[in-house]
Each structure stands twice: as C-alpha cells, then as structure tokens.
Amino acid sequence: MDEMGKKRVLFICYSLSGQTSGILVRLAAGMEEEGVEVTTERLKPVTPIRFPLGGFSATFAMMLITFFRNRVPIASLSEKSREKYDLIILAGPTWSYHPSGPILSLFNLEGQRLFKGQTVLPVISCRGYWRMHWFGIRHLLAKCKARVPNKIVFSHPTKEPWRTVGVFLKIAGKNPNRSRLLGKVYPKYGHSGDQHEEAFRFGRMIGNALTEDTPLDDLNFHTPLALP
Ligand SMILES: Cc1cc2nc3c(=O)[nH]c(=O)nc-3n(C[C@H](O)[C@H](O)[C@H](O)COP(=O)(O)O)c2cc1C
Numbered sequence: 001m002d003e004m005g006k007k008r009v010l011f012i013c014y015s016l017s018g019q020t021s022g023i024l025v026r027l028a029a030g031m032e033e034e035g036v037e038v039t040t041e042r043l044k045p046v047t048p049i050r051f052p053l054g055g056f057s058a059t060f061a062m063m064l065i066t067f068f069r070n071r072v073p074i075a076s077l078s079e080k081s082r083e084k085y086d087l088i089i090l091a092g093p094t095w096s097y098h099p100s101g102p103i104l105s106l107f108n109l110e111g112q113r114l115f116k117g118q119t120v121l122p123v124i125s126c127r128g129y130w131r132m133h134w135f136g137i138r139h140l141l142a143k144c145k146a147r148v149p150n151k152i153v154f155s156h157p158t159k160e161p162w163r164t165v166g167v168f169l170k171i172a173g174k175n176p177n178r179s180r181l182l183g184k185v186y187p188k189y190g191h192s193g194d195q196h197e198e199a200f201r202f203g204r205m206i207g208n209a210l211t212e213d214t215p216l217d218d219l220n221f222h223t224p225l226a227l228p
Pocket residue numbers: 014015016017018019020021062063066092093094095096097098125126127128129130167171190
C-alpha cells in the first residue's frame with residue numbers, strides 16, 4: 001500500500017511478439033480504474049531477440065532449445081522491483097510448453113528475493129497449450145515460497161490446426177493472415193479485441209478484490225473468452 005492507502009501491484013513481464021503486453025495493458029487499465037497503482041518491470045534479454053525470427057530453420061531451432069528450458073540471460077532489474085507490493089503479476093508467453101527463457105532466468109537470478117513470502121499471480125499468453133507451463137511456474141514459485149492464489153491464461157482464439165500453423169508461420173516471418181487461402185481460416189495472429197476487454201474486466205476484478213481485501217483465490221478467470 002502507498003502513503004495514500006492505494007494498493008500497489010508490480011507487473012514483471014516478458015513479451016516477444018506483443019501478445020502478453022497487449023493483455024497486460026488492459027489488465028493494468030482495469031486495476032487502475034479500481035484505484036490500484038500499477039508499476040511495470042519488463043525483462044530485457046541481454047542479447048535482444050528479434051521478432052519474427054526470420055526463417056523456418058531459426059524457428060525450428062528456437063522451438064527445440066526452448067523445449068529444453070533454455071535460459072535467456074536478462075539485464076538486472078530496476079530499483080522499483082525492490083519496493084514493497086501487495087501483489088506481483090508474473091506474465092509471459094509459453095515457449096515449447098514451458099515458461100519463456102527470460103522468465104526462467106529471472107528465477108535463477110532473483111527468484112528468492114522477489115517472490116519469497118509474496119503473493120504472485122501468473123499470467124500466461126499462449127496459442128493453447130499452457131498446462132505444463134502452469135505446473136512449471138507454480139512449482140518454481142512454490143520453491144521460492146510464494147503464495148499463488150490463482151492464475152490467468154489467455155489462449156489464441158483461432159481454431160486448430162490453423163492456430164498452430166499460423167503461429168509457426170508468423171514466428172518464421174510469414175503473414176498467414178494475409179494469404180488468400182490461409183487468411184480465411186487464420187484471420188489474425190494472437191489475441192482478439194474481445195480478449196483484451198476480458199483482460200480489462202479481470203483487472204477490475206483484481207483491483208476490486210485488493211481494495212476490498214477479499215481473496216483472489218475465488219475469482220473466475222477461466223472463462224470461454226480467455227480460454228476459447
Ligand atoms: C519459441 C516459441 C515456442 C512456442 N511454444 C508454444 C507452446 O508450446 N504452446 C503454446 O500454446 N504456444 C506456444 N508458442 C506461442 C506463444 O506462446 C504465443 O504466440 C504467445 O501469445 C506469444 O506471446 P508474446 O507475444 O507475449 O511473446 C510459442 C512461441 C514461440 C516463439
């Protein structure tokens with residue numbers, strides 16, 4: 001809580017193609033609407049990763065190394081990460097069924113300092129396969145003795161198999177949504193406008209729970225819009 005009595009939330013996040021960031025912008029707006037102060041700490045890889053990766057072999061290679069939970073070294077966190085917060089939102093994409101490399105590095109670098117005794121709400125952005133990521137991050141947070149009351153998962157709303165094909169092509173630098181044939185079944189990469197509005201609603205729910213001192217555990221984030 002700050003000196004004005006406002007609840008304080010720290011977003012620690014990584015986003016390669018802007019999808020997690022898009023969800024977080026609306027989540028933060030919803031919380032701020034409820035009078036919560038939001039501070040954001042973006043994880044920055046020491047060697048920036050460009051998006052798209054630019055080619056099929058680079059995409060295959062990244063999918064393979066990320067499957068083995070390759071850490072991506074990150075720059076040190078700013079001083080604001082040392083302040084006191086009522087809640088930390090830990091957000092990032094799924095990479096080959098696991099948390100992304102920068103988030104894995106964060107646990108090695110700062111896990112105990114940031115999360116010990118802290119309430120942490122993970123936010124996952126993925127094309128649809130998030131369960132192993134969730135089990136993994138919950139385990140890592142439990143090892144740091146964090147309290148994890150709930151989770152938010154947003155998966156891309158496009159139907160399979162086009163979702164997988166579309167994500168792969170997009171990462172490789174193609175534009176499946178602009179193709180005459182694929183564009184009909186894959187109109188957009190990533191999350192929809194409706195999902196952004198759902199994130200805003202979730203933000204208000206969290207903001208309200210924080211200001212009213214009610215538990216985050218019972219909030220329902222498992223909705224058909226978030227997880228179509
Ligand atoms: C290397 C790589 C591996 C991925 N593996 C998965 C996966 O296993 N499951 C899944 O649902 N999505 C997977 N995705 C898709 C991303 O999780 C999804 O596009 C997410 O919305 C991207 O979020 P961002 O833009 O914040 O990085 C993968 C993406 C990349 C780049």
